[in-house]
Each structure stands twice: as structure tokens, then as C-alpha cells.
Amino acid sequence: MTDDVATARRIRLRPATEGDREFLVRLYGSVRAEELDRVAWPPGQRDAFVRMQFDLQDRQYRQHNPHGTFDVVEVEERPAGRLYVDRRATDIRIVDIALLPEYCGRGIGTHLVREVLDEAAASGRTASIHVEVHNPAATLYERLGFAAVAEVGVYRRMEWRS
Structure with a gap:
């Protein structure tokens, strides 16, 4: 069995529910941890923020x-991240993709993005994502064939075309 097949068998997407809120808040906090760690937060304030x-x-x-x-x-079967996608008429927009740190670097993000790209190719659409300029994940998107097409503030719009 190839690594891609093994990875695919372990991954499942399901619609987020209100019951996922605490997990999604924790995920959001983990994604922002590096920047949040730069602040000396009074007790409880970081969590509230x-x-x-x-x-x-x-x-x-x-x-x-x-x-x-x-x-x-x-x-x-354990929550590991989120994938938010908006399927538009001519573009499949990856609104957000995030994984808990312990799931990064294991091919999961690559697998998820490739599935979006396969869908875009099959339907004749582009795929796009907005990435913060200093986000190291931009190298993953470039490796998968995305190219920067615009910069807006701290974000870079990247597109993939089949």
C-alpha cells in the first residue's frame, strides 16, 4: 500500500457541528500560538481573546x-483539524485549512489539498487560497502547483490551474 493510500484511509471529513466548538477554538489557539506567546497575558485573558x-x-x-x-x-476517528471550502462557479476556494501541531508534517494537509485540486481539475475550475505572507505553508501550496497572483495587505492570493 502506498503512503498516499494509507494516509487517505486514515482521514475523514465531516461537517462541523456546535459540539465541535471547543475543539475548533483549541485548534484556532494552536494555529496562533506563536504570535500569542509573545504577549504576557493576565490569567484567563488569553483564552477569552x-x-x-x-x-x-x-x-x-x-x-x-x-x-x-x-x-x-x-x-x-480523532479531530485533527479543519478544512473549509467554498465551491464557486469557476473557482474552488480553500477558505481555511488548519491542523493541530501533532498532525502537521504527516502528509495530511498535502492529501487534503490534492483532493481539492483533483475536484477542481475534474470540474474545470481553478483552486485558490489566501495565505498570510509569512506563512510557511505557502511552500506546500507552491510545491502543489499554486502560484501567487496578488498580495492584499498581509495576505497573498494563490491560484492553481489545471
Whole structure:
């Protein structure tokens, strides 16, 4: 069995529910940990800030991507991350992809993005993602064939075309 097949068998996407909120807040906090660690937070304030920022981001994602899918990534039946995708007429937008640190570097993100690219190719659409300029994941997207097409503030819009 190839590594790709083994990885695919361990991964499952399912729609996020209200019951996933605590996991998704924890995931958001883990993604922002490096920048949040730079601040000396009074007791409880960091957690409150992470919850507030998660709520704002979640509301914004859902408002601007009303037809999007908002999935929890499970690996071996345990929540490991999230994949939010908005399938538009000519573009499949990866709104957000994030994994808990212990799941990074194991081919999971690559597998998930390749599935989106396969769907885009089969339907004749582009795939796109906005990546923070200093996000090291940009190298993954470049390796998978994405190219930077625009910079807006701290974000770089990257597109993939078949």
C-alpha cells in the first residue's frame, strides 16, 4: 500500500457541528500560538481573546462563504483539524485549512489539498487560497502547483490551474 493510500484511509471529513466548538477554538489557539506567546497575558485573558477571535473569524467565514463546507478533519476517528471550502462557479476556494501541531508534517494537509485540486481539475475550475505572507505553508501550496497572483495587505492570493 502506498503512503498516499494509507494516509487517505486514515482521514475523514465531516461537517462541523456546535459540539465541535471547543475543539475548533483549541485548534484556532494552536494555529496562533506563536504570535500569542509573545504577549504576557493576565490569567484567563488569553483564552477569552482566542475565543473572541475564533468567533469573529468563524462568523466572517460563514458570512462571506454562505455555500461553503465547514468540515472537521478526523484522523483515525480523532479531530485533527479543519478544512473549509467554498465551491464557486469557476473557482474552488480553500477558505481555511488548519491542523493541530501533532498532525502537521504527516502528509495530511498535502492529501487534503490534492483532493481539492483533483475536484477542481475534474470540474474545470481553478483552486485558490489566501495565505498570510509569512506563512510557511505557502511552500506546500507552491510545491502543489499554486502560484501567487496578488498580495492584499498581509495576505497573498494563490491560484492553481489545471
